Amino acid sequence: MMAKLFPSQRTATASDDEAAIRVEGVWAGYDGHTALEDVGFTVSKGSIVGLIGPNGSGKSTLIKVILGMHRPWQGRVRVLGREIATVRRLLGYTPQIETVDWQFPVTVSEVVMTGRYGRLGPLRRPTGADRAVVESCLQRLQLTEVADRQISDLSGGQQRRVLVARALAQEPQVLLLDEPMAGLDAAIQHELMDLFEGLRDEGKTLLVATHDLSCVSGCFDRVLLLNKRMVAYDEPAKVFTAELLNEAFKSHLILLPVERAFYGEHHGHD
Amino acid sequence: MIEIWNWLSEPFQYEFMQRALLAVLMVSAVSAVIGAFVVLKGLAFIGDALAHASFAGVAVAFVLGGSIYLGAMIAAVATALAIGFVGRRARLSLDTAIGILFVGAFALGIVIVSRQSNYTVDLFSFVFGNVLGVGWSDLLLIGIMTLAIIAIIVAFYKEFLFYAYDPEMAAASGIPVSAMHYGLLALVAVAAVVALKAVGIVLVVAMLVTPAATAGLLVRRLHQIMLVGALIGFVSSVIGLYVSYYASVASGASIVLVATCLFGLALLFSPRRGLLVPRRPDLSSAREGETIGPDR
Amino acid sequence: MLKASLTRSGLIALVLLAPALAGSAVACGGSGNETAAGGQVRVVTSLEIFADFIRHVGGDRVQVTALVPGHADPHTYEPAPAKVKDVTKADLVVINGLGLEETLHDLIYNNVGSGVPIVEMADGLPVLAGNPREGETGNPHLWLNVQYAMRYVERIRDGLIAVDPEGADVYRANAGAYLNELDALDKEVAADIQSIPPERRKLVTFHDAYPYFAERYGLEVVGVVVESPGREPSARELARLTDRIRSEKVTVVFKEPEFDAKMLETAAEDADVKVRTLLSGAYVDGVHSYVELIRFNVMQLTAGLG
Numbered sequence: 001m002m003a004k005l006f007p008s009q010r011t012a013t014a015s016d017d018e019a020a021i022r023v024e025g026v027w028a029g030y031d032g033h034t035a036l037e038d039v040g041f042t043v044s045k046g047s048i049v050g051l052i053g054p055n056g057s058g059k060s061t062l063i064k065v066i067l068g069m070h071r072p073w074q075g076r077v078r079v080l081g082r083e084i085a086t087v088r089r090l091l092g093y094t095p096q097i098e099t100v101d102w103q104f105p106v107t108v109s110e111v112v113m114t115g116r117y118g119r120l121g122p123l124r125r126p127t128g129a130d131r132a133v134v135e136s137c138l139q140r141l142q143l144t145e146v147a148d149r150q151i152s153d154l155s156g157g158q159q160r161r162v163l164v165a166r167a168l169a170q171e172p173q174v175l176l177l178d179e180p181m182a183g184l185d186a187a188i189q190h191e192l193m194d195l196f197e198g199l200r201d202e203g204k205t206l207l208v209a210t211h212d213l214s215c216v217s218g219c220f221d222r223v224l225l226l227n228k229r230m231v232a233y234d235e236p237a238k239v240f241t242a243e244l245l246n247e248a249f250k251s252h253l254i255l256l257p258v259e260r261a262f263y264g265e266h267h268g269h270d
Numbered sequence: 271m272i273e274i275w276n277w278l279s280e281p282f283q284y285e286f287m288q289r290a291l292l293a294v295l296m297v298s299a300v301s302a303v304i305g306a307f308v309v310l311k312g313l314a315f316i317g318d319a320l321a322h323a324s325f326a327g328v329a330v331a332f333v334l335g336g337s338i339y340l341g342a343m344i345a346a347v348a349t350a351l352a353i354g355f356v357g358r359r360a361r362l363s364l365d366t367a368i369g370i371l372f373v374g375a376f377a378l379g380i381v382i383v384s385r386q387s388n389y390t391v392d393l394f395s396f397v398f399g400n401v402l403g404v405g406w407s408d409l410l411l412i413g414i415m416t417l418a419i420i421a422i423i424v425a426f427y428k429e430f431l432f433y434a435y436d437p438e439m440a441a442a443s444g445i446p447v448s449a450m451h452y453g454l455l456a457l458v459a460v461a462a463v464v465a466l467k468a469v470g471i472v473l474v475v476a477m478l479v480t481p482a483a484t485a486g487l488l489v490r491r492l493h494q495i496m497l498v499g500a501l502i503g504f505v506s507s508v509i510g511l512y513v514s515y516y517a518s519v520a521s522g523a524s525i526v527l528v529a530t531c532l533f534g535l536a537l538l539f540s541p542r543r544g545l546l547v548p549r550r551p552d553l554s555s556a557r558e559g560e561t562i563g564p565d566r
Numbered sequence: 567m568l569k570a571s572l573t574r575s576g577l578i579a580l581v582l583l584a585p586a587l588a589g590s591a592v593a594c595g596g597s598g599n600e601t602a603a604g605g606q607v608r609v610v611t612s613l614e615i616f617a618d619f620i621r622h623v624g625g626d627r628v629q630v631t632a633l634v635p636g637h638a639d640p641h642t643y644e645p646a647p648a649k650v651k652d653v654t655k656a657d658l659v660v661i662n663g664l665g666l667e668e669t670l671h672d673l674i675y676n677n678v679g680s681g682v683p684i685v686e687m688a689d690g691l692p693v694l695a696g697n698p699r700e701g702e703t704g705n706p707h708l709w710l711n712v713q714y715a716m717r718y719v720e721r722i723r724d725g726l727i728a729v730d731p732e733g734a735d736v737y738r739a740n741a742g743a744y745l746n747e748l749d750a751l752d753k754e755v756a757a758d759i760q761s762i763p764p765e766r767r768k769l770v771t772f773h774d775a776y777p778y779f780a781e782r783y784g785l786e787v788v789g790v791v792v793e794s795p796g797r798e799p800s801a802r803e804l805a806r807l808t809d810r811i812r813s814e815k816v817t818v819v820f821k822e823p824e825f826d827a828k829m830l831e832t833a834a835e836d837a838d839v840k841v842r843t844l845l846s847g848a849y850v851d852g853v854h855s856y857v858e859l860i861r862f863n864v865m866q867l868t869a870g871l872g
Contacts, residue, residue: 069442088444095438104310104435105490114432118443123425150490151435166439278585286650286677291586384800402650403672501578508582511647520644
């Protein structure tokens with residue numbers, strides 16, 4: 001039964017050095033409240049993994065553990081085979097949108113440039129090379145037109161794209177995205193997903209956390225269903241069953257009997 | 271023409287006016303730079319809070335027979351750090367933390383003073399410094415402090431910017447946000463105490479907030495807010511001193527009133543946010559075919 | 567973008583500072599101490615009543631400025647630039663000392679011309695309640711004892727003679743006359759207070775300004791609300807004060823016009839006594855000099871306690 005639920009884990013040992021992210025036996029939480037129970041999985045390089053679960057399932061915590069921003073009670077994490085602290089530069093991250101002070105007086109391009117600060121370090125000013133990277137990230141996310149606009153003047157979709165652009169500006173190998181598509185309409189979600197697939201095709205690894213089971217979820221290479229514990233970790237088709245989804249979402253989800261549409265053709269429908 | 275020139279230069283023939291001007295110009299500059307953060311991060315009460323908190327330090331220093339100035343500085347910095355700590359750990363908003371701690375510190379000062387049995391001078395007069403009483407040694411101290419604080423902010427400008435608009439991401443990028451959080455508060459404390467002794471409480475509290483707030487109505491980039499804030503501080507100081515001289519009224523308060531009037535003008539006439547400026551519908555965001563608002 | 571902002575700011579700053587720079591340039595040219603029109607000795611002091619002393623001694627030879635106007639509280643009053651100008655031009659500065667002018671200290675010491683003498687009138691006189699530690703200077707209100715006021719006048723006379731030797735005779739004559747007047751006042755006050763029955767000569771005041779007055783004229787300070795400026799009483803102290811008012815059978819308590827006397831009035835209500843006014847340095851309607859101030863106080867005391 002366990003083997004059936006976690007086929008990826010079974011094959012992991014054969015290709016250790018190709019694992020972009022390896023999480024082992026992680027228990028984590030805050031002030032006595034457990035957020036993650038015995039989570040362990042491997043993400044291969046050049047793939048997009050969806051981290052799916054209801055609110056409060058520990059998705060953000062897991063991402064923060066992987067980033068080294070939150071210390072787990074137990075367990076370990078390796079990124080690209082190494083300790084997080086040594087590969088921090090290769091990790092890109094978009095936090096949930098609420099942590100940003102959108103009223104602060106700063107422009108879109110300044111925000112994307114802050115993605116470079118981790119590399120620059122203190123007392124150094126951005127160079128032409130940095131500006132070039134920022135330019136290309138803005139282009140990629142179709143933000144060039146609003147580059148000089150204040151972030152307080154952006155729509156929700158634009159705000160998300162700015163955060164993704166910022167993560168890209170870090171020139172990461174591994175991207176961790178916390179709810180990058182929440183609240184966006186379907187067309188934009190598709191555009192973002194296309195971008196993610198493009199990044200994957202360049203060899204980058206993406207871990208996308210979402211509580212949203214919309215059509216794009218079918219585009220992930222693998223899906224990790226999480227609700228404090230791992231409920232399932234496999235291809236979307238195998239994970240999106242009524243039984244597993246119910247277990248993950250418990251009372252959070254009302255399943256309509258149109259599941260088959262989840263992973264049918266996802267292009268060209270509305 | 272000569273008349274006007276004489277009228278303009280007469281007050282500044284006097285050394286005390288020259289010193290006063292230098293003092294408030296420097297205080298304006300450093301206040302605007304720090305004030306930008308104070309205003310944008312909701313710390314507006316902190317100036318007043320630290321002034322009152324320093325009173326506890328004054329009282330303790332007095333009782334121990336030590337330097338009152340040093341006592342005030344220690345108390346202000348300690349209170350600032352405590353505010354930062356309570357804000358982070360107890361997850362209270364900073365203004366709540368400020369409100370609780372400064373009153374507590376001030377009350378401590380009062381209690382300590384009330385246990386003095388002999389006739390003592392009014393220790394609170396320490397916070398009633400008067401800009402017309404500034405001496406050259408005061409100016410030197412203000413000058414050093416101003417340069418140091420501005421240098422720190424300039425050197426770490428991008429880190430402060432990052433921390434201010436997205437502390438989580440800044441932390442993820444390896445920036446020591448904890449240090450910056452406490453560091454910024456400590457800088458406010460140092461600036462407040464040094465300025466306090468020289469120019470008094472009314473001026474310090476106002477200069478930390480009003481010019482930066484006024485600038486925020488007019489420009490929308492952090493470094494511009496600092497620069498324009500400093501300029502507004504300068505203008506307020508100069509005009510305020512003229513008013514004080516020719517109308518024979520208290521100087522500190524005059525400067526504050528001018529600064530407040532400038533804020534009022536900006537509030538009414540600011541091109542973006544002015545109350546009296548006709549509203550134009552903001553079409554720019556709609557151009558991309560995206561909805562504004564409901565998505566958020 | 568940044569450079570443009572900086573340049574613009576710099577230019578505006580220069581424009582603003584131009585008058586100050588011009589003014590400074592002008593100032594550097596001339597020296598500071600031209601004598602006043604008419605050759606009067608310019609004296610600066612803190613309170614109006616001290617100015618009164620100085621005018622009595624100096625007559626037409628002096629021009630006196632009091633930094634704190636008659637009705638104001640010296641602890642919080644902020645003099646305007648015009649007054650500070652007078653400090654810079656002063657030939658002589660006369661203050662009480664003992665921390666009375668604490669808030670004006672920097673204003674005076676940073677602006678007074680070099681070599682200008684500063685007379686501390688209370689210097690050397692026997693001080694009540696204090697160790698000479700920083701801030702703990704003892705009670706400064708010596709002038710309410712008319713004998714000490716006479717010492718003040720003598721010091722003013724000596725100070726004026728020192729800066730203006732040519733006027734020595736005038737100062738001696740004026741001071742002599744005024745001292746006689748004060749001596750007579752002293753006896754008058756003593757007699758008037760004596761007319762109050764001894765068991766009723768009890769003083770409860772707002773702030774502790776009257777120990778010297780009480781000591782000289784045979785009154786007893788039963789209690790005060792505020793022991794030293796800025797020092798609020800604890801609940802227990804206030805309660806004890808009320809008790810003492812009752813137990814000592816005090817019939818009147820005294821407030822002062824420049825302070826908010828809420829607490830005193832509360833204590834008075836609780837103890838069911840009346841409230842009258844005493845002056846320690848501020849003027850009220852009809853009082854424009856030291857002598858009038860003392861007489862006002864005596865009248866209040868005899869009417870209230872007698």
